[in-house]
Amino acid sequence: MDQVLQIAGAVLILGAFLLSQMNVLDNRSKIYLVLNLVGSAVLAWLAYAGDDWGFLLLEGVWALVSAVSLARELRPRRAAT
Numbered sequence: 001m002d003q004v005l006q007i008a009g010a011v012l013i014l015g016a017f018l019l020s021q022m023n024v025l026d027n028r029s030k031i032y033l034v035l036n037l038v039g040s041a042v043l044a045w046l047a048y049a050g051d052d053w054g055f056l057l058l059e060g061v062w063a064l065v066s067a068v069s070l071a072r073e074l075r076p077r078r079a080a081t
Helices: 002-021 030-049 053-074
Strands: none
Touching: 002 030, 030 053
16 A cells, blocks of 8 residues: 555655656646645655655655645735735
């Protein structure tokens, strides 16, 4: 089961990257950020469960950056005065 989750997490991240490189998704779009957040969070959890600290650091930071970027995109914009 862990292998299936690892592949699913990697496919989400790589799919977002591929679509960004093909100019299908903007790297600031909500869907791009959600794909990265979910994929990296899954991989971070699996790394934690497997005591794989280097991979946890990589995926944990990836998930954190994606979450902060997504929060910025979801925040209401102020009207320019």
